[in-house]
Amino acid sequence: xxxxxxxxxxxxxxxxxxxxxxxxxxxxxxxxxxxxxxxxxxxxxxxxxxxxxxxxxxxxxxxxxxxxxxxxxxxxxxxxxxxxxxxxxxxxxxxxxxxxxxxxxxxxxxxxxxxxxxxxxxxxxxxxxxxxxxxxxxxxxxxxxxxxxxxxxxxxxxxxxxxxxxxxxxxxxxxxxxxxxxxxxxxxxxx
Numbered sequence: 001x002x003x004x005x006x007x008x009x010x011x012x013x014x015x016x017x018x019x020x021x022x023x024x025x026x027x028x029x030x031x032x033x034x035x036x037x038x039x040x041x042x043x044x045x046x047x048x049x050x051x052x053x054x055x056x057x058x059x060x061x062x063x064x065x066x067x068x069x070x071x072x073x074x075x076x077x078x079x080x081x082x083x084x085x086x087x088x089x090x091x092x093x094x095x096x097x098x099x100x101x102x103x104x105x106x107x108x109x110x111x112x113x114x115x116x117x118x119x120x121x122x123x124x125x126x127x128x129x130x131x132x133x134x135x136x137x138x139x140x141x142x143x144x145x146x147x148x149x150x151x152x153x154x155x156x157x158x159x160x161x162x163x164x165x166x167x168x169x170x171x172x173x174x175x176x177x178x179x180x181x182x183x184x185x186x187x188x189x190x191x
Contacts, residue, residue, distance in 0.1 A: 004119055008033025011081035018083070026073070029079045029083040030127040038120055044145040045117045046190045049087050051186040052113060052143065059091055059177060068092060068110075075104035076112075078135045088113040090176075111176055113141040129153065133160040139176045150174060 018027035060070040092113040153160035166172035
């Protein structure tokens with residue numbers, strides 16, 4: 001006779017575990033009943049995230065911009081009890097006139113950006129990119145500091161579709177943001 005199936009941990013119990021994690025450890029719930037943790041990112045990841053934030057900062061209403069709220073590592077509660085912490089996320093002011101004080105934020109972003117690292121790239125591609133598309137995030141960027149590559153995905157029929165790329169020293173348009181973005185400063189030059 002087989003053993004009865006064990007019930008998966010609830011979102012609430014997993015979120016309590018996340019709240020108890022030590023400083024420097026981030027927790028996410030990307031699959032039912034599964035807590036994933038990661039440590040703080042390395043130099044190339046941090047460099048690229050800061051460069052992207054500086055470049056996109058002028059869109060943020062807190063910096064005098066008019067169109068976006070740009071968030072850094074905000075906990076986002078997605079439908080079906082999923083919790084992700086995108087490296088950067090954006091909410092259009094026309095959809096979200098004022099960001100809520102709640103944590104996690106229970107509003108699906110208009111844009112998410114994941115900076116890939118050797119320890120997170122697989123989950124970012126395999127779990128987070130499809131999660132973002134399936135839950136209605138219109139635009140997702142995967143940024144690879146090692147390859148010096150930005151991939152822009154648009155959600156089409158609930159699936160991610162690669163619509164633009166930019167690499168190395170290029171100056172490119174990366175939807176959903178207006179204007180060209182110069183990428184040379186996004187990569188660690190001293191190795």
